[in-house]
Amino acid sequence: MNSERDSETTFEEDSQPNDEVVPYSDDETEDELEDQGPAVEPEQNRVNREAEEQREPPRKDCTWQVKANDRSFHEQPHFMNTKFFCIKESKYANNAIKTYKYNAFSFLPMNLFEQFKRAANFYFLILLILQAIPQISTLAWYTTLFPLLVVLGITAMKDLVDDVARHKMDNEINNRTCEVIKDGRFKVTKWKEIQVGDIIRLKKNDFIPADILLLSSSEPNSLCYVETAELDGETNLKFKMALEITHQYLQRENALTTFDGFIECEEPNNRLDKFTGTLFWRNTSFPLDADKILLRGCVIRNTDFCHGMVIFAGADTKIMKNSGKTRFKRTKIDYLMNYMVYTIFVVLILVSAGLAIGHAYWEAQIGNNSWYLYDGEDYTPSYRGFLNFWGYIIILNTMVPISLYVSVEVIRLGQSYFINWDLQITTTLNEQLGQIHYIFSDKTGTLTQNIMTFKKCCINGQIYGDHRDASQNNHSKIEPVDFSWNMFADGKLAFYDHYLIEQIHSGKESEVRQFFFLLAVCHTVMVDRIDGQLNYQAASPDEGALVSAARNFGFAFLARTQNTITISELGTERTYDVLAILDFNSDRKRMSIIVRTPEGNIRLYCKGADTVIYERLHQMSPTKQETQDALDIFASETLRTLCLCYKEIEEKEYEEWNKKFMAASIASTNRDEALDKVYEEIEKDLILLGATAIEDKLQDGVPETISKLAKADIKIWVLTGDKKETAENIGFACELLTEDTTICYGEDINALLHTRMENQRNRGGVYAKFAPPVHEPFFPSCENRALIITGSWLNEILLEKKTKRSKILKLKFPRTEEERRMRTQSKRRLEARKEQRQKNFVDLACECSAVICCRVTPKQKAMVVDLVKRYKKAITLAIGDGANDVNMIKTAHIGVGISGQEGMQAVMSSDYSFAQFRYLQRLLLVHGRWSYIRMCKFLRYFFYKNFAFTLVHFWYSFFNGYSAQTAYEDWFITLYNVLYSSLPVLLMGLLDQDVSDKLSLRFPGLYVVGQRDLLFNYKKFFVSLVHGILTSMILFFIPLGAYLQTVGQDGEAPSDYQSFAVTIASALIITVNFQIGLDTSYWTFVNAFSIFGSIALYFGIMFDFHSAGIHVLFPSAFQFTGTASNALRQPYIWLTIILTVAVCLLPVVAIRFLSMTIWPSESDKCPSLKAKHVPKAAFLQNSKFMASLA
């Protein structure tokens, strides 16, 4: 034991994590390395498998072969896949797309099949079949069929409408045209006729019909600009460039018709930004990458025409591969509801079984001796009991509500329309919005606007950007800098430091000009001229802000070609050769450009995150410390920083590097890794120029929203990739942190967790996880605490750390059985430790009022969400705007996408999306809360009304020999759920509000009912059931008492079955409709209309069905002729109905009144507060807020 612990401790006490660095790239966590197989897999196997993976042939993934202008090539037998039996189909899809599900013939069978896959529908199908068996059929065939048809019909209509829309869409797209080479010349062809290998020509503003290889275009170097809005939502232009060779030789039509290039590339996949392939032409091979591929869905811009060769068509294209199945999220209430339906189902079976036994007993005692019951069959009493079991399953089937699922769908749809009408968002997890416990928020673009403005900079150790005049004196108020001397200034930048301009003009410090030159040259911004004005299109707002700033300070980026870049330097235009662009990506966190000046010097300019730049600086680089101080100052002002640096490169050094670069860029496997390695070689020994500071303002209403949400007991965790200081300052800015908050950092937590683990171990070790959990707080008092933790600490704390040692261990084979066992054991122990530790961490973090995780990777964001989801069992919501938030958005119960500056990826994977963070308070506190309350009330009422309705049969059984006799007319059973009791509850589910939106926002504390599941849980469910059961008893036994001996007003037919059924049914309809009236807290005329309408409808339909006319037409189907008019003529029956309804409802009123008086709920208190305490000003302010929202 001792030695084990030692090894663990050393393992744990590796070097302290570094707060500054983002831990590592997402692909290399230990988890992924470990989790490739089951945890207890023998090491030997893993080693073998890893070796196998290493040995795989390098070109294995290049199996997609395309030949230009040769359709027959793709129809060769070895490209055929067997579909069913012997029908073969080419593996190359053609370009017609099919998103629809049904056609005219398949709609009915397929749609029905899909619908019957749902358990509820299938259950009713089974019932229908049971009903068709004459021995056990206790209800008329239409009683189940009719509601089922209504339910199926509604769903089928919805599917039909959706599918017709898809058909239209598909048709429209498949019949678009473009020019394709056929028989030696370009011919206009429909999209659906395009095939792999075809050469096509596209004009400006055309949609691209398939994934094509760009061969040539009208622009120099065969550049081609595309807009990718449909793929990723980014509206800035991107350029694609053809190969040199195709650019040279494939400009003309006759050259294109004879083009016979052969392409080998990877199989179709969904990665939009990756492509590897090789073109074989004229006995040479050329590397192909994503830069040469035009993807379907993009639009050609600023390019007159271009030629391309189709590589992937139709369903193989990347956009189609991306439109995968959407994940189906279900709400907590869905799960709860399902369990309740199962519970009811079990109750149904038990009740039926009990009654069946009763029937068998009754048959033996009475039925067998009753000559009048003789039915010609000599069944034993127990067999009759068995038959009656099924009979009761049929008549009591309404306990399991058939229309529940459809009604829930309808209500969700309606609620999402309401939310959409208010906030322009649509989806169907609405009631879950009322139960949120934890919000995980991205920072940039979510809390902040993601509109970047250049605020400050540090050049050569000197900070610029404060309010200063030209002679370095600080003023609190000073005019913004006048940029009118600069013909390229866009007039949008407000800068207050006149001294910087002075410096630029004087040119005393060469670094100042160098600094802005770097900003103008080192970027991937595209430029076009609109009316002579420069217009920049940047991929990220940071970059746009920097290039614009350089432009305003006199270093305007004017134009770019493939190999050159033109800059106006304080009025003089100079063109630089671009030798290489070393791209930005999220791992590298920097970009560099290598240019040759007109004088012939080669220079590398680099900008990037401070952490990665500082690692690569030359040892002698000046002003390191000053710049670091400046960076800290910027960070504390919540500014975003980038470091700039450069380096001179010798011609020879460049030549050498260029060779490696070329080799790496045509590598066909692992090209990215190879390139990264080559980049790394040249990006070293850099000389620091300075740092930029960009401001990203908080969005409107963020602090208010956060404090509202905090009052609603929603915990907000900010997860950001920013630096600790920046994150902390944002925390203060948005009032997540306040002056009296005690902030805990990684170290503190680690210590706390360590002690806790020790304690737990002493108490029984990690194996004691089955012991009852101990709830002891980590912090002594309830003072306001916040947690700020960096990604590296997070890994440290959660033992997610990548350990080199374990990697080495892996390569060793376990020699003996003993060793192997030891290893699995220690692994299992590690797992348990990890779990314990994670749980402790989550417990600790949840004690804090705010948690900020900075320097976290997208994967860690998702991991944090998952931890809380797993250990707290709470409903989580993740909100973010960028691609780096997608993981977390998908992990959380509810994902919210902010449609901001960073494209649509977050929005696409989210459940809700809107434009600003502050809408969240309205979404959660108003709509979420309403939806939750409505759904809960709806469900409670639904179970109540079905129990009240169905169990009357049960009570009646005791008086009819358990013979499965119904207590109502068949038609009443048929229509009860569909017509007589559905509309009011649907409307309540759509319209009810216990307090208005304004009050919901003003009293966020009202929100907690949802978090605590107060309104719908097993207790409430059983209360509803008991209420239903009691109601059914009253509904049966009061009429029973009244009918025991009675005689009609004129002595006639005193106590017949049909009058009895009508009496109970009328009392039931009035009771349940009045009950929903009592449950409705927001009575609009629509509610009133529906409640009284339902009752009126019941009487109307009943009198029709009992009329002479319908009896003459269908004497067997309508057997209650005359019952309504004869029974309801009697005051005695009305008095019975009134008494029944009163006894059902008055106790409810009394209990509600008493509980409201004795234990008023928060929302009960609200309206009185409104009347007494709310000052008028608050009202006005609120309505203004509403107006601004709307």
Next chain:
Amino acid sequence: MTWSAAARGAHQPDNTAFTQQRLPAWQPLLSASIALPLFFCAGLAFIGLGLGLFYSSNGIKELEYDYTGTAGTGGCSACALADRGRAPPPPCSCAWHFSLAELFPGPVYLYYELTNFYQNNRRYSVSRDDAQLSGLPSALRHPANECAPYQRRASGLPIAPCGAIANSLFNDSFSLWHRRRAGGPYVEVPLDRTGIAWWTDCHVKFRNPPLVNGSLALAFHGTAPPPNWPRPVYALSPDPNNTGFVNQDFVVWMRTAALPTFRKLYARIRQGNYSAGLPRGSYVVNITYNYPVRAFGGRKLVVLSNISWMGGKNPFLGIAYLAVGSLCILVGFVMLVVYIRYQDQNDEDEDEE
């Protein structure tokens, strides 16, 4: 109601009260000013109704006689001994003697009551063919399957009326005799055997098939009566308007009872000297004892009763109303007390805030 006046973009939804969920509404709080008066008013009203119902019910006179004939009860024991098995027992008659010391106010109704007779048993109550009973000639020849085993005779003749309900038609009959003075002659009290069923039943739901050559018997030609019936359906009564499917005894029987103990109207007494009621004197009810009930433990009663505005004698509803009304008042007081107590407390709480 706040109407936001902000300008809206083209794609934004209408700012209507409905879409913004601001429909004018009443929020019916169960406030004391509504709930307390409701309970007191309802309580008073229910007590009033309850008293009315209770006294009406108490004012109704009822006389009943169990003539099942279990050992030691009256004259029908002998007949009861013959009541064995399912086959129709031999005809037998017995009598019920009673005397009235004062006028039994009219109109007086004569009922028969059966107990432990499950007319509401599902198997029994579906065994009928409403199409046949509504006089459809096709259904007359082809009774519904539900009627089995009383659908067709062994000879293949369709049974009219088919089914177990019709087959088990109650066939005891009663006659009432009155003697004013001891030793005087018994005079038969006229029993009105028509108008004992619902009008809708006799005229809409139950119809004879169209006459053939003016004869009902011919209309029923080719059908057989139910096995238990001694006569065919068209011979149920000599009165041509009261025979066949519209025979009122038959119609009354076919309107099945809700509960295993039930009364069915046999006749009204409202003619001649008896329109005001049954005068004092001694009476005898002569019973033709046919119907077998002892096999299944049933009982047969004959009941004389008059009625009030609320129907026959049934104290349940009156008592229930009285109980519910009193409870309402009681609960009302409890609510009042609770309300006053907690109202003060809440006011204090709010003052403290």
